[in-house]
Amino acid sequence: MDYKHRFIEDHKRIDPYIHCTPVMTSGLIDEKGGCSIFFKCENFQKMGAFKMRGATNAILQLSKEKLARGVVTHSSGNMAQAVSLAAKSIGVPAYIVMPENAPSVKKQAVEAYNGNISISGNNISDRQQAANKIIAEKGCAFIHPSNDIDVIIGQGTAAKELLEEIPDLDAIITPVGGGGLLAGTALAAEYFGKNCKVYAGEPINADDAYRSMQSGRIEYNDHPDTIADGLRTNLGDINFPIILKYVEEIIRVEEEEIVAAMRLIWERMKIIIEPSCAVPYAALLKQKEKFAGKKVGIILSGGNVDLTNLPF
Amino acid sequence: MDYKHRFIEDHKRIDPYIHCTPVMTSGLIDEKGGCSIFFKCENFQKMGAFKMRGATNAILQLSKEKLARGVVTHSSGNMAQAVSLAAKSIGVPAYIVMPENAPSVKKQAVEAYNGNISISGNNISDRQQAANKIIAEKGCAFIHPSNDIDVIIGQGTAAKELLEEIPDLDAIITPVGGGGLLAGTALAAEYFGKNCKVYAGEPINADDAYRSMQSGRIEYNDHPDTIADGLRTNLGDINFPIILKYVEEIIRVEEEEIVAAMRLIWERMKIIIEPSCAVPYAALLKQKEKFAGKKVGIILSGGNVDLTNLPF
Numbered sequence: 308m309d310y311k312h313r314f315i316e317d318h319k320r321i322d323p324y325i326h327c328t329p330v331m332t333s334g335l336i337d338e339k340g341g342c343s344i345f346f347k348c349e350n351f352q353k354m355g356a357f358k359m360r361g362a363t364n365a366i367l368q369l370s371k372e373k374l375a376r377g378v379v380t381h382s383s384g385n386m387a388q389a390v391s392l393a394a395k396s397i398g399v400p401a402y403i404v405m406p407e408n409a410p411s412v413k414k415q416a417v418e419a420y421n422g423n424i425s426i427s428g429n430n431i432s433d434r435q436q437a438a439n440k441i442i443a444e445k446g447c448a449f450i451h452p453s454n455d456i457d458v459i460i461g462q463g464t465a466a467k468e469l470l471e472e473i474p475d476l477d478a479i480i481t482p483v484g485g486g487g488l489l490a491g492t493a494l495a496a497e498y499f500g501k502n503c504k505v506y507a508g509e510p511i512n513a514d515d516a517y518r519s520m521q522s523g524r525i526e527y528n529d530h531p532d533t534i535a536d537g538l539r540t541n542l543g544d545i546n547f548p549i550i551l552k553y554v555e556e557i558i559r560v561e562e563e564e565i566v567a568a569m570r571l572i573w574e575r576m577k578i579i580i581e582p583s584c585a586v587p588y589a590a591l592l593k594q595k596e597k598f599a600g601k602k603v604g605i606i607l608s609g610g611n612v613d614l615t616n617l618p619f
Numbered sequence: 620m621d622y623k624h625r626f627i628e629d630h631k632r633i634d635p636y637i638h639c640t641p642v643m644t645s646g647l648i649d650e651k652g653g654c655s656i657f658f659k660c661e662n663f664q665k666m667g668a669f670k671m672r673g674a675t676n677a678i679l680q681l682s683k684e685k686l687a688r689g690v691v692t693h694s695s696g697n698m699a700q701a702v703s704l705a706a707k708s709i710g711v712p713a714y715i716v717m718p719e720n721a722p723s724v725k726k727q728a729v730e731a732y733n734g735n736i737s738i739s740g741n742n743i744s745d746r747q748q749a750a751n752k753i754i755a756e757k758g759c760a761f762i763h764p765s766n767d768i769d770v771i772i773g774q775g776t777a778a779k780e781l782l783e784e785i786p787d788l789d790a791i792i793t794p795v796g797g798g799g800l801l802a803g804t805a806l807a808a809e810y811f812g813k814n815c816k817v818y819a820g821e822p823i824n825a826d827d828a829y830r831s832m833q834s835g836r837i838e839y840n841d842h843p844d845t846i847a848d849g850l851r852t853n854l855g856d857i858n859f860p861i862i863l864k865y866v867e868e869i870i871r872v873e874e875e876e877i878v879a880a881m882r883l884i885w886e887r888m889k890i891i892i893e894p895s896c897a898v899p900y901a902a903l904l905k906q907k908e909k910f911a912g913k914k915v916g917i918i919l920s921g922g923n924v925d926l927t928n929l930p931f
Contacts, residue, residue, distance in 0.1 A: 329641060331663075350889045351643075570926065577662045577891040577922035610889035614882065619926050 310460060311498040317457070318464045321363045324396050328352055328465070330472050333576050340591050342598045345476065347469040350580050350610030354420070357465050357608050358389035358452070361487055364461030365450045366393050374399050377447040381427065381434040383409035384537060385609055386452035391422030402447060404437040406430075412613065453485030454543025463491025469604045470499040477601035480587035482608055483507035483516040483550075483557060484538035490546035492606060493553035503604075504555040506597075508590030510534075511559040515541045516550070520557055534562055534618060537583035537609065558590035565589050566618045572607075579610045582618070622772060623810040629769070630776045633675045636708050640664055640777070642784050645888050652903050654910045657788065659781040662892050662922030666732070669777050669920050670701035670764070673799055676773030677762045678705050686711050689759040693739065693746035695721035696849060697921055698764035703734030714759060716749040724925065765797030766855025775803025781916045782811040789913040792899035794920055795819035795828045795862075795869060796850035802858035804918060805865035815916075816867040818909075820902030822846075823871040827853045828862070832869055846930055847877055849895035849921065870902035877901050878930045884919075891922045894930065 331346045349357040366378055377400035380390045387403045394401035403422040405414060406429040417424055427437035442449055451458060465488075466479055479496055483489045489507045496503040509516050513531035525547055531539035542550065560568075569585035572578065587605045591598055643658045661669035678690055689712035692702045699715045706713035715734040717726060718741040729736055739749035754761055763770060777800075778791055791808055795801045801819045808815040821828050825843035837859055843851035854862065872880075881897035884890065899917045903910055 355889060573891060573926060577667060579885060579889040579891060614885060614929070614931050617926070617929075 310456075310494055314460055314463065314467060314495065314498060317364050317460050318467060320367050321360060321461060321464065324363045324393065325360055326352055327468055330469060331576060331578070335575050336571065336588075339571070340588070340598065341595045342591070342601045342603050344588075344591070345469065345473050345602070345604045346576070347465055347604060347606050348578065349465055350578060350584060350607050352609075354385070354388045354392045355609055355611045356385040356389065357462055357488055357606065358385045359393060360464050361458035361461035361491070362386065362389035362393040362450060363396070365455055365457040366397055366399065368457045369448050373448050376445055377402060378450050379404070379438050379441045379445075379447050380450045380452065381405070381438045382452055383413060385611060387413065387417050387422065388420060390450050391417050391420035395421045400447070402441045402445065404434050404441070406434060410613070451543070453487030453540070454545045455487075456545060458487050459491040459494070459546055459549070461491070462488040463495040465606055466492040466495035466604070467499050469606070470495065470503065473602065473604065475501060475602060476503045476604045478504045478506060478598060479604040479606065480506045480508055480590060481606045482535070482538055482583050482586040483509050484583065485540040486516065486542040486546035486550055488606065488608060489516075489554060490549040493549055497553055505553060506555050506590065507557045508586035509557050509559050510538055510565060510586060511561055513539050514559050517557040517559050519547060520551065520554070523551065535565055535583040535586055537581065538586065558594050560586060560589040560593055564593060568592060570619050579612060580607050581609050581612045584608045584610070622768075622806055626772055626775065626779060626807065626810060629676050629772050630779060632679050633672060633773060633776065636675045636705065637672055638664055639780055642781060643888060643890070647887050648883065648900075651883070652900070652910065653907050654903070654913045654915050656900075656903070657781065657785050657914070657916045658888070659777055659916060659918050660890065661777055662890060662896060662919050664921075666697070666700045666704045667921055667923040668697040668701065669774055669800055669918065670697045671705060672776050673770035673773035673803070674698065674701035674705040674762060675708070677767060677769040678709055678711065680769045681760050685760050688757055689714060690762050691716070691750050691753045691757075691759050692762045692764065693717070693750045694764055695725060697923060699725065699729050699734065700732060702762050703729050703732035707733045712759070714753045714757065716746050716753070718746060722925070763855070765799030765852070766857045767799075768857055770799050771803040771806070771858055771861070773803065774800040775807040777918055778804040778807035778916070779811050781918070782807065782815065785914065785916065787813060787914060788815045788916045790816045790818060790910060791916040791918065792818045792820055792902060793918045794847070794850055794895050794898040795821050796895065797852040798828065798854040798858035798862055800918065800920060801828075801866060802861040805861055809865055817865060818867050818902065819869045820898035821869050821871050822850055822877060822898060823873055825851050826871050829869040829871050831859060832863065832866070835863070846874055847895040847898055849893065850898065870906050872898060872901040872905055876905060880904060882931050891924060892919050893921050893924045896920045896922070
């Protein structure tokens with residue numbers, strides 16, 4: 308299916324609710340990478356991450372009747388904040404299922420955006436069950452963090468904006484966790500790029516997407532032990548076929564490579580990015596020869612970190 | 620004397636060597652401050668601070684003969700890096716006197732910009748003596764970090780750019796240490812603003828500039844014990860008369876107010892600023908009533924921090 312028209316329409320529709328984030332560059336970062344890098348700063352997006360785009364897009368697709376009943380998601384991370392803030396901006400109630408072990412700072416952020424929190428058990432079936440209960444009671448719509456075409460297109464608008472600003476990119480690299488950002492970016496590059504290839508960076512300690520690309524079916528992580536906390540999840544049946552068709556390659560990186568890339572971006576670019584967000588630049592440094600002399604876009608996915616618990 | 624024409628000429632001359640830094644805003648930061656705040660992000664300036672502007676301007680005023688012999692400064696901080704990088708960009712040698720106790724990370728930064736380091740004793744007369752020796756030997760020009768009209772005008776180009784982008788600012792707040800940025804900003808507001816008042820924030824633990832404004836003569840700090848390490852120095856006889864004439868008021872803040880403002884900017888704006896740089900926003904929060912409902916510019920002076928030694 309061709310989503311190009313939907314991309315254009317949806318981007319217009321979400322535009323009043325999101326920031327068109329800046330594109331930043333750094334001479335030293337380019338020098339180390341051996342290419343020209345254009346960072347799309349979604350760490351400066353509302354609520355601090357690209358997830359605001361997908362959440363807003365998914366909510367705006369609902370009918371008026373559906374909207375009035377509100378939306379629900381389960382998340383301990385950025386999607387909880389994204390759905391809360393998007394719902395607040397649009398003026399509908401948001402119900403957020405958060406696991407018992409979610410950090411209190413994340414709960415406070417959701418409350419600040421007027422999200423109604425329900426606490427569930429920590430595993431995924433507890434969380435889904437708690438969400439289903441709310442859906443049954445309130446009749447509200449479930450917003451999936453990554454495996455939903457509206458969410459995928461919403462996340463892809465970051466790459467669309469980047470290509471509008473730098474049209475002749477040879478490549479774009481994103482992180483890959485649940486697959487929404489990667490699939491959306493791959494579609495955006497297909498529709499709005501000029502032979503722009505899409506790559507992803509993934510922690511070797513949570514390399515389910517890499518293995519899925521090898522085997523041709525969705526693989527899972529048993530014990531995803533990585534500092535890149537946004538990338539511990541697995542792909543879904545809606546985003547995986549898009550990734551399989553349009554993504555060039557997934558490049559795996561070690562934990563220390565992630566921390567080193569994160570530190571370099573903090574020190575040299577003076578911007579705050581979360582560990583997941585450093586993975587694409589770490590991937591570029593790992594396979595420099597692939598990008599030598601090229602124009603490369605990197606989606607800096609988010610900047611929500613706990614400043615009292617940094618890896619350096 | 621009217622420096623307006625010099626501002627315009629000098630700004631053009633330094634333009635190829637500096638970044639026109641972005642202006643950033645944040646809804647939550649505005650809400651907390653009770654006014655509209657426009658942050659001029661000199662933390663994104665080359666070498667990470669506004670000092671690049673003044674150093675470049677001072678060097679470009681030298682005659683060809685003088686230039687060939689190089690430049691010298693003494694500094695343990697941002698000015699050492701600024702003079703090194705500016706001299707490197709312009710293609711002249713830089714001699715940097717650094718005190719024995721300067722952190723090795725600062726020395727490495729100067730070396731990375733091709734600065735020739737001489738180590739001196741730690742007190743100011745040791746440092747000046749070492750610089751004088753180099754001047755006598757090499758015939759090179761001394762660049763003062765703040766008490767020099769070329770440096771003052773160079774630093775003021777940040778406010779000039781800010782006023783070109785947001786012409787109707789009611790006020791601009793800068794930090795005050797040596798006084799170069801504050802004096803330059805005051806002149807820029809006088810020439811390029813529309814009744815734009817200039818304020819400074821200063822740590823109460825190093826409030827020499829506040830006391831100087833009261834007494835009408837340059838006062839000093841005996842033991843300036845503040846986290847805002849860029850603001851421990853005193854005013855000079857060239858910038859003080861400008862400050863006395865054009866600056867509205869100096870607002871003093873406590874150490875914990877500086878750290879809280881710094882943390883808020885890191886967490887909400889996702890940008891890295893050094894402690895000195897948080898002082899103007901802390902000052903605004905301290906005297907909110909003064910700025911209520913107004914359009915306020917803040918010069919974010921720099922982003923060079925040691926990530927392994929943060930106050931939170």
